[in-house]
Amino acid sequence: PTGRVVGSVKVTEADGKPAVNAEVIVYLVGFAEPPAGTPTVIQQKGRRFVPDLVAITVGDSVSFPNRDPFLHNVFSQSPPRKFDLGSFKKGESKDRQFATPGVVDVYCNIHPEMAATVLVLPNRRHTRVGADGRFTLDGVPPGTWTVFAYTRRAAKPASSKVTVTAGADAPLELAVVRGGEVPHTNKYGEKYRREPPPTYR
Incomplete structure (x- = not known):
C-alpha cells in the first residue's frame, strides 16, 4: 500500500x-x-520550446519535433546529457534518451531565446x-x-x-x-551572433 x-x-x-x-x-x-517507456515531447514552435519544462525518469526518451517553417538545432552542454541534434526542418523530429539523473538545460543553436529544461529523475x-x-x-x-x-x-x-x-x-x-x-552561449561556447533582418519579397 x-x-x-x-x-x-x-x-x-x-x-x-x-x-x-x-x-x-x-x-x-x-x-x-524503471521508466514509463512513453516518449515525452518538447515541440519547437514559434521559436519556443513547448513545454519548456518536463520531468522524465532515467532511461526515458524525449522527442523534439520541429513545428516551425525554418531550421532549428537543439543541443545541450549539461553534464548529465550532452548532445547536439544538428539542424533539422519542419516536420522532422529527433529523439534523445537520458540515462543519467540530473538537470539538463536545452537550447537552440540558431535562436538564443529558446530554452528548456529536462529534469531526469530516479523514479x-x-x-x-x-x-x-x-x-x-x-x-x-x-x-x-x-x-x-x-x-x-x-x-x-x-x-x-x-x-x-x-x-x-x-x-x-x-x-x-x-x-x-540565465545567459548562455551557443554549442561552440561562443556568444550568439545577431541574426540579419528578414528579407521581404
Missing part, C-alpha cells in the same frame, strides 16, 4: 510579485523505479503542478521523503520533508522564487 502527497506550490518573482504562467514540477527522490513520483497551484503525487511508498518543487529560472528548487503513511494523504505547501533567464 502507498500514500499520496497533496498540496500546493506558490511561485513568485524576485520582486515578490506572483509569477505568471510558471511551469512547476513537483518530485521526490530516494528510490529508483516516476513526479507531476506537473496545475494552473491553480495544486498537485498530487500518487503511489508514494510509506516513509519520510524530501519533496522538491522546481521551476525554470529559480536559483534552486524549493524542498521540504514529508512523512507518508499507507492509504493516507500527506499535506505539503511549498514556495519557490523565480529569477531571470
Whole structure:
C-alpha cells in the first residue's frame, strides 16, 4: 500500500510579485523505479520550446519535433546529457534518451531565446503542478521523503520533508522564487551572433 502527497506550490518573482504562467514540477527522490517507456515531447514552435519544462525518469526518451517553417538545432552542454541534434526542418523530429539523473538545460543553436529544461529523475513520483497551484503525487511508498518543487529560472528548487503513511494523504505547501533567464552561449561556447533582418519579397 502507498500514500499520496497533496498540496500546493506558490511561485513568485524576485520582486515578490506572483509569477505568471510558471511551469512547476513537483518530485521526490530516494528510490529508483524503471521508466514509463512513453516518449515525452518538447515541440519547437514559434521559436519556443513547448513545454519548456518536463520531468522524465532515467532511461526515458524525449522527442523534439520541429513545428516551425525554418531550421532549428537543439543541443545541450549539461553534464548529465550532452548532445547536439544538428539542424533539422519542419516536420522532422529527433529523439534523445537520458540515462543519467540530473538537470539538463536545452537550447537552440540558431535562436538564443529558446530554452528548456529536462529534469531526469530516479523514479516516476513526479507531476506537473496545475494552473491553480495544486498537485498530487500518487503511489508514494510509506516513509519520510524530501519533496522538491522546481521551476525554470529559480536559483534552486524549493524542498521540504514529508512523512507518508499507507492509504493516507500527506499535506505539503511549498514556495519557490523565480529569477531571470540565465545567459548562455551557443554549442561552440561562443556568444550568439545577431541574426540579419528578414528579407521581404
